[in-house]
Amino acid sequence: MVKDQNIWQIQKYGGDILYINRLIRYRKILEVFSLKGKNAIVTGGNKGLGRAISLGLASAGANVVIAARELEASENVAKEIKKIGTDSLAVKTDVSNQKDVKDLVNKTIEKFNRIDILVNNAGVINRPRQAATEIPEEIWDWVIDINLKGTFLVSREVAKSMIENKKGKILCIGSILCEIAQAWHAPYVASKGGIRQLVKALALEWAPYKIHVNALCPHYFRTDFVKKSLEDPERYEQILKNTPMGRVGEPEDLIGSSIFLCSEASNLMTGQIILIDAGYSLP
Ligand SMILES: NC(=O)c1ccc[n+]([C@@H]2O[C@H](COP(=O)([O-])OP(=O)(O)OC[C@H]3O[C@@H](n4cnc5c(N)ncnc54)[C@H](OP(=O)(O)O)[C@@H]3O)[C@@H](O)[C@H]2O)c1
Secondary structure (H helix, E strand, O other): OOOOHHHHHHHHOOOOHHHHHHHHHOOOHHHHHOOOOOEEEEEOOOOHHHHHHHHHHHHOOOEEEEEEOOHHHHHHHHHHHHHHOOOEEEEEOOOOOHHHHHHHHHHHHHHHOOOOEEEEOOOOOOOOOOOHHHOOHHHHHHHHHHHHHHHHHHHHHHHHHHHHHOOEEEEEEOOHHHOOOOOOOHHHHHHHHHHHHHHHHHHHHHHHHOEEEEEEEEOOEOOHHHHHHHHOHHHHHHHHHOOOOOOOEOHHHHHHHHHHHHOHHHOOOOOOEEEEOOOOOOO
């Protein structure tokens, strides 16, 4: 006898009601969010949002490989993860370098046998803010190479092994600039716009292998990335004024949605660009 109305709806539309009932009876419904026994790579996992996501995935049970350029910072996060109780590895990686990326995937498989989750989080932005007419070619190449090509290179290498396993979760950290534009950051905006379409293209191509590809797109989150803007009182006030919920994000605000998109709880979602922006993009 099913009393809960939501459960009734699941039954009505043909869900596996016995399985769902069992999860509820034993209070195990949250197990669909568990990452116990999963192995994840987080690029740029040694600082800011990537560090928060890495610690979050580990808290949900995953072993996490930290892939970034500064090895010492990555090793420090790996130590924090081990304290949580799962395993971790730090691999010095420049995501825009194909050789580094192959090395990252080889080392991960050598240690953990399988890659279940990839979080493409590494990213840079052109600074200072600059008119498009003034932006040098090298800055354009630098931003596009890390943000867009890097996301492609790591996804491509990891997907080869996910395709063999016929399973995988790829989460890209985009930006609200996947959806809206902003002046003075043309290469960054172009790179994040590219990620929006890359996520959809890869999701389409890899759907038959049950590889899910989605993006989480933050507005302003308190990390070194936006430190200058948030420390400028005028700019900060403007950001808050433009944010319907009236606050910027903290790195930990990204943890729940990351776990969701890397877990079985999101098993029918792919190719989605999800804004996590306190309403910034709504008006
Ligand atoms: N914070 C925000 O408000 C905000 C808003 C929207 C989107 N985002 C996006 O969120 C992601 C993380 O940003 P964050 O705020 O955490 O910035 P952050 O604190 O500056 O961290 C950037 C991370 O990327 C890594 N990285 C940079 N270049 C790399 C490369 N070539 N290869 C490998 N790793 C590299 C850095 O590590 P190493 O320097 O050691 O390599 C670092 O871990 C970025 O993709 C950014 O575009 C952030």
